[in-house]
Amino acid sequence: MPGDQSGVRVMLVDNEPERARMVHDALEAEGYQVICQRDSTRGLVAAVAQEEPDVVIIDMESPDRDTLENMAMLNEHAPRPVVFFASGDSDSNTIQQAVSAGVSAYIVDGLEQHRVKPIVEVAIARFESFQSLRDQLAETRTALEDRKEVERAKGLIMEHHNCGEEEAFRSLRKLAMDRNQKLGRVARDVIGVLGSEDDSSGRGEALDE
Amino acid sequence: MSNTEATQPDAVRLGFIPLLDAAPLIMALEEGFFEAEGLDVSLHRQPSWASLRDRVSVGLLEGAQMLGPMALASNIGLGAPVCRVVSPMVLSRNGNAITVRRTLYDQLMATGYDLSQPRESARALASVVTDSSEPIRVAAVYAWSSHYLQLRDWLASAGLKPGGRIQLVTVPPPEMLTALASGSVDIACVGEPWNSLAEYHGVGHILVSGSQIWQNAPEKVLGLREDWVRSNPDQVHRLLKAVIRSCRWLDDPANRERIFEVLSAPEYLGEAIQPLGESGQAVFHPRIHQHFFRQNANFPWLSQAEWLLFRMEAWGQREEASTPPDLENIFRPDLYRGAAAALGLDSPIMNYKPEGQHHHPFKVAGHRGPIEVASDRLINAESLA
Numbered sequence: 166m167p168g169d170q171s172g173v174r175v176m177l178v179d180n181e182p183e184r185a186r187m188v189h190d191a192l193e194a195e196g197y198q199v200i201c202q203r204d205s206t207r208g209l210v211a212a213v214a215q216e217e218p219d220v221v222i223i224d225m226e227s228p229d230r231d232t233l234e235n236m237a238m239l240n241e242h243a244p245r246p247v248v249f250f251a252s253g254d255s256d257s258n259t260i261q262q263a264v265s266a267g268v269s270a271y272i273v274d275g276l277e278q279h280r281v282k283p284i285v286e287v288a289i290a291r292f293e294s295f296q297s298l299r300d301q302l303a304e305t306r307t308a309l310e311d312r313k314e315v316e317r318a319k320g321l322i323m324e325h326h327n328c329g330e331e332e333a334f335r336s337l338r339k340l341a342m343d344r345n346q347k348l349g350r351v352a353r354d355v356i357g358v359l360g361s362e363d364d365s366s367g368r369g370e371a372l373d374e
Numbered sequence: 375m376s377n378t379e380a381t382q383p384d385a386v387r388l389g390f391i392p393l394l395d396a397a398p399l400i401m402a403l404e405e406g407f408f409e410a411e412g413l414d415v416s417l418h419r420q421p422s423w424a425s426l427r428d429r430v431s432v433g434l435l436e437g438a439q440m441l442g443p444m445a446l447a448s449n450i451g452l453g454a455p456v457c458r459v460v461s462p463m464v465l466s467r468n469g470n471a472i473t474v475r476r477t478l479y480d481q482l483m484a485t486g487y488d489l490s491q492p493r494e495s496a497r498a499l500a501s502v503v504t505d506s507s508e509p510i511r512v513a514a515v516y517a518w519s520s521h522y523l524q525l526r527d528w529l530a531s532a533g534l535k536p537g538g539r540i541q542l543v544t545v546p547p548p549e550m551l552t553a554l555a556s557g558s559v560d561i562a563c564v565g566e567p568w569n570s571l572a573e574y575h576g577v578g579h580i581l582v583s584g585s586q587i588w589q590n591a592p593e594k595v596l597g598l599r600e601d602w603v604r605s606n607p608d609q610v611h612r613l614l615k616a617v618i619r620s621c622r623w624l625d626d627p628a629n630r631e632r633i634f635e636v637l638s639a640p641e642y643l644g645e646a647i648q649p650l651g652e653s654g655q656a657v658f659h660p661r662i663h664q665h666f667f668r669q670n671a672n673f674p675w676l677s678q679a680e681w682l683l684f685r686m687e688a689w690g691q692r693e694e695a696s697t698p699p700d701l702e703n704i705f706r707p708d709l710y711r712g713a714a715a716a717l718g719l720d721s722p723i724m725n726y727k728p729e730g731q732h733h734h735p736f737k738v739a740g741h742r743g744p745i746e747v748a749s750d751r752l753i754n755a756e757s758l759a
Contacts, residue, residue: 210543210544225421225425225428226421226425227421227422228421228422228546228548228549229422229546230421230422230424230425231422231423231424231515231516231544231546232544232545232546233424234423234424234453234516234517235514235515235516235517235544236544237453237517238453238517238691260428260431260432260455261432261433264428264429264431264432264434265432265434269424269425269428
């Protein structure tokens with residue numbers, strides 16, 4: 166890829182390996198040199214001094230942000246101090262977006278603002294898509310668990326009321342509608358009541374197999 | 375709790391860092407002081423001062439527990455874009471200490487100086503530094519903090535400054551114990567509970583308390599976004615009332631057990647502070663004199679804002695050429711007085727007092743008579759004249 170990003174060194178500090186890989190790949194595809202770094206304090210200070218990155222992208226949840234900022238203060242006369250990204254008003258939108266996404270960025274003196282912004286934007290985009298992937302995963306997991314519990318509740322109702330599967334499901338759904346609760350929640354309640362009766366008779370385990 | 379629209383509490387998001395002086399906000403929530411004021415406050419633990427500042431700055435938080443110098447730095451735009459913050463009250467006084475590795479402590483003892491005196495202990499360090507072939511590594515936690523400024527004032531009291539044999543390094547508080555134990559740090563200036571924990575685990579010894587450097591100085595302040603303060607005067611008033619009540623509750627020794635029980639919960643300081651709950655331990659270290667309410671501790675003296683700014687300038691944190699911040703719009707004694715009066719508490723008439731001249735508690739004029747203010751001795755007071 167042509168352009169001025171070649172030779173720009175980005176240090177990425179993120180303990181979330183999957184997300185780090187996403188940001189790394191996206192930046193590298195744009196032609197940046199990317200150095201990945203886990204956040205362990207002494208390692209980070211040494212790595213910044215040694216690698217001399219132009220930009221540091223760091224997860225907002227990392228306690229090492231304070232270390233970086235302290236370092237910037239202490240190394241005032243050092244050749245490549247690290248300072249906080251963007252002081253211009255035009256960048257305030259980017260900053261807001263970055264903070265909401267959990268991205269923080271530091272630049273080394275000398276790199277122009279307009280060259281930093283696209284790097285931060287790539288990081289924001291990847292942090293956001295990582296988050297939505299994670300949300301989706303959590304939703305899927307809940308849905309799966311709900312389904313398992315609905316199945317088990319259905320089994321318990323069938324056994325206790327000596328009815329068929331469809332009827333058991335209908336009474337479960339009616340209960341959910343009457344209570345204005347999710348099916349999974351109602352299923353857990355049913356298991357709580359009927360399942361414990363079965364546990365006491367030593368037969369609870371077998372029901373959902 | 376009622377569900378009617380009229381009594382719908384106002385939502386306020388506040389950030390905190392897991393330190394003992396987050397207690398005024400945490401206990402205000404847990405003891406129901408916020409709720410009593412009809413406020414729906416949520417507390418958000420922050421991984422670093424930098425993230426806390428940024429979240430306030432972009433409006434994800436209405437305010438937070440802040441370091442005094444940090445509130446000033448935010449308004450000037452030091453180290454980050456300008457964020458207008460108002461400090462209507464002080465949350466805590468004292469709470470820092472300078473803790474040294476055990477082996478260094480033994481060397482300091484051997485010099486024969488009286489280590490209980492802060493200037494003497496600094497001289498002891500100077501003599502150890504002269505004889506040492508290795509540099510002494512001094513750890514600070516955060517740039518815009520009283521810890522850093524106190525550390526510089528203490529070193530300077532014996533003519534010491536960073537560079538050469540004194541090497542300044544940075545370590546986040548949770549890693550300070552490991553750093554002291556492994557010897558990668560010789561001296562740490564950090565807030566509580568980390569000094570107490572270093573002593574408990576036998577990796578360090580408290581050499582000087584912050585109160586021996588700046589006696590009863592404002593440590594943490596309540597920092598609120600200026601635009602939020604401007605458009606929510608009533609919420610601000612109720613918020614201050616709740617936090618002042620919490621501070622008064624915190625200073626009552628009868629509440630120590632409850633304080634420990636709440637602070638050691640995982641969402642606050644967590645199990646790291648478990649040793650402070652053991653018998654014979656105190657949540658608040660007796661040498662550090664951390665307090666929250668007594669002697670008008672919460673009053674935001676403008677003279678103390680001036681003092682903090684003055685020290686930031688002295689240690690090169692602010693270019694003297696830049697326009698001085700409008701301190702009267704940052705520290706807001708007027709807002710404090712309003713909330714204090716609503717609680718039946720008197721407060722000083724004046725916004726300024728001479729700093730560094732009182733070696734004992736003294737009286738100032740209140741609205742209803744004389745009121746007591748804590749002493750304010752400063753390690754370098756004579757060099758200010």
